[in-house]
Amino acid sequence: MTDLSLPPQPDDLCGYGLRLRAWRADDSGDLTAMVRGSTDPEFLRWNTPLVHVTTEAEAAQAIRSRAEGWQRGDKAHFCVTEDGTVVGHVGLGLLDLRLRHARVGYWVLPEARGRGVARRALELCTRWAFEQAGLHRIDLGHALDHVASCRIAERCGYLPEGTLRDGMFEAGHQDAFRDVHLHARLATDPPPTGVASN
Structure with missing residues (x-):
């Protein structure tokens, strides 16, 4: 990338x-x-x-903050939907367009677990980051004993x-x-196979 800005957030x-789209601060769902x-x-x-979201007002503020982060070019967050229903979140933080580097995180609602939603959302976000946002490296860190995330x-x-010693709270x-x-994962790494399968 030469202009050091993220492409517009896709809604499709x-x-x-799955479909990844922007979170909507005016959508009660x-x-x-x-x-x-x-x-x-x-x-x-x-x-x-670091920022607790326990109320809808706090959620709306978090969504606005993430939209501002997209404009600054240091965050790229997506609402994950399946058949029109929100099932989780995936996003890039600590995004540095100069270094073409970011860290990815994700979560899935309880009723959507066990169906490969996190895996599919992660792969879709990763491909967008490499192919559309021009990133070269994406880090993924999880608590040492979090086997499912591994x-x-x-x-x-x-x-x-x-292992990053004492790398998280x-x-x-x-x-x-x-x-x-x-x-x-690097943009030059071979793509994985079987992501869509359970």
């Missing part, structure tokens, strides 16, 4: 039976889904959000690179840390 990024995802016990078991990363071609704390298993 489709593949693997989106707000409810974001609150549910952000307060889900399984999500909180593995993540300690499997998702590996199935999407994110190769393990090692302990669940529910901002004064204690735990190790992170780091994966990464």
